[in-house]
Amino acid sequence: MTTMRDVAEHAGVSIATVSFVINNTKPVTQATRARIEASMEALGYRPNAVARALASRRTRVLALAYPALDHRLGGSGMEFMIAAARRAGEHGYHLMMWPGTNDGREMTDLLGQRMVDGVILMEVQLDDPRVRPLQASKTPYALIGRTADPSDSLHVDIDFEQTVTDAVRHLYDLGHRRIVLVTGTQVSESYYNYGPYVRTERAFVDVTARLGLEPVIVASGHDAGAGRELAQRLRTEQPDATAVVLLNEFAAIGLLIGLHHQQLRVPDDLSIVSMVTSDEMASLAEPTLTIMRSPGTELGELAVEHLVRQMTTGQRPDPVLLPSILVPGESTSPPPRTPIGRR
Amino acid sequence: MTTMRDVAEHAGVSIATVSFVINNTKPVTQATRARIEASMEALGYRPNAVARALASRRTRVLALAYPALDHRLGGSGMEFMIAAARRAGEHGYHLMMWPGTNDGREMTDLLGQRMVDGVILMEVQLDDPRVRPLQASKTPYALIGRTADPSDSLHVDIDFEQTVTDAVRHLYDLGHRRIVLVTGTQVSESYYNYGPYVRTERAFVDVTARLGLEPVIVASGHDAGAGRELAQRLRTEQPDATAVVLLNEFAAIGLLIGLHHQQLRVPDDLSIVSMVTSDEMASLAEPTLTIMRSPGTELGELAVEHLVRQMTTGQRPDPVLLPSILVPGESTSPPPRTPIGRR
């Protein structure tokens, strides 16, 4: 393995000078710089990242912390990870995966190893136990999502408030007056106080109030099976509903299928909007889904971007809430004359 | 930050002794060991991973290399990554993401940084330029997939041969005699010589020959749209087909929708088997898909498992080919009396 010392000898300079040209950290004459670069090339020299990290106290590695158990990381979670890794690379950083529990102790251990310069937290809960250790260790971090008090952390998130408002507004403009919001069940602990649900529900209550509508909220599971069952439940529990907004794409497609089994037509009998959904998922449905497209890729890039900025400037950038974009599909239309439960 | 030296002083021993208890690398009396552990606890000591890595020449980090551009990493790609990261953690390793081009030079640079102890390569091509640098650097590595000469690398892979054979056999046993294989188009360079396609097609030719059937192969795009169009094409180009095996889950669901639009019933008019597909995806289809379930999670775990074993024992474990399991859905049944193109 060729080291800096080898390069220095080969070029007839000291290792300090080699370091200066590699890091561009002090002026070096064009001549010696050229000589050194030639030597590096000739010897196939590659700086040892570990040694650099130890000496400089910067590893140039970021961590991506996410819950190991949950299979909740759907399509947009994947987008997020991939985008974050790519952007990190563009900034000269590597991305390390940190699957884990939502555990503060674990975070403390990981941070203690001093293996990363910064951390990105996925699936943040309103009261997330991982945040305190991060603050205590003074490690720069970014949340994807928000804690209860968003002001104390750098974060990027989907603008759930805006998203649900836009979704409801879209349906309202089509003429719908009985709109049901389907959130996830909060039974499992990891979903309790799950920001996206809480925020969306709250905003839904607000927007329906402003429009003079009743805020009907139904909880459902996160898979296609739960969605299928939902078709039944809606009919009996919400006979007057003419439109549904869902927070889960699997449930949305399941609902579509369930309705089909009941000889109900979408959108003629019921309109459907699926939030936090990707175009790919929308295209798998029949009819194709009207969605609020989740900005997974943009969030991943932004999280890295802002984290790196904080690390280099020392100042925390303002939080960013990204809107979801309404992508019309075939699952929305004006309401039927007779709601599904009144036939 | 508390270092090993602090612990040593606090416990009244030398740093070497502290190191011995941490790494369990030399006998230490119960008494001093207890004293040291107490000191570590009291001071909240956490070993510095970077310093350890430099001194021991082992970083305890594995890299997961995958193509950055392609969005090909579907559901099972995600499963694989998550599973690999989890398993790596269980073995005391971290997983670092290495998005990249299929480029040998890039691999050389990354390896030169000596930041990882081993590498897992995803989306391996038959003639993958990343393999040579890996061998040259003597870095242990595992392929998920196979090169043209599988004997020269540790690898784990889906047993495509077995999978397509089982799929065809399943249909044959139901009575089908005109079975079409739908592979992906190999237009883009990154799909050219893509192992899964090549192997599957070859095995398909074999199994149909053994069964006395014609080996009909059709190429299609990788999304739902391409699948929809396929419905049309099959009808005209393959009028006698009674069953289809697809290599892409998006195309499979698209085909289902396309057939539905043509008033064709699945499975009554045409049977469908979708390979490399997850249960979740199968449940999104109507009717639910009969699939060959891709062992994404198992592969991820196995890749790490074998790589770690090679690193610790120094011997390369045998390759493993995992079968896909036939999970019956609603999309297969005995063939119709009249094929779709003969009405």
Add this chain to the structure above:
DNA sequence: CTGAAAGCGCTAACAC
């Protein structure tokens, strides 16, 4: 069983 000391390969003062 424990300690002293020589690195691991590089960065970053500080001196020249």
Add this chain to the structure above:
DNA sequence: GTGTTAGCGCTTTCAG
């Protein structure tokens, strides 16, 4: 502009 050198925090001989 360039060189000398003291670490970074730990592992690992080698003595004792």
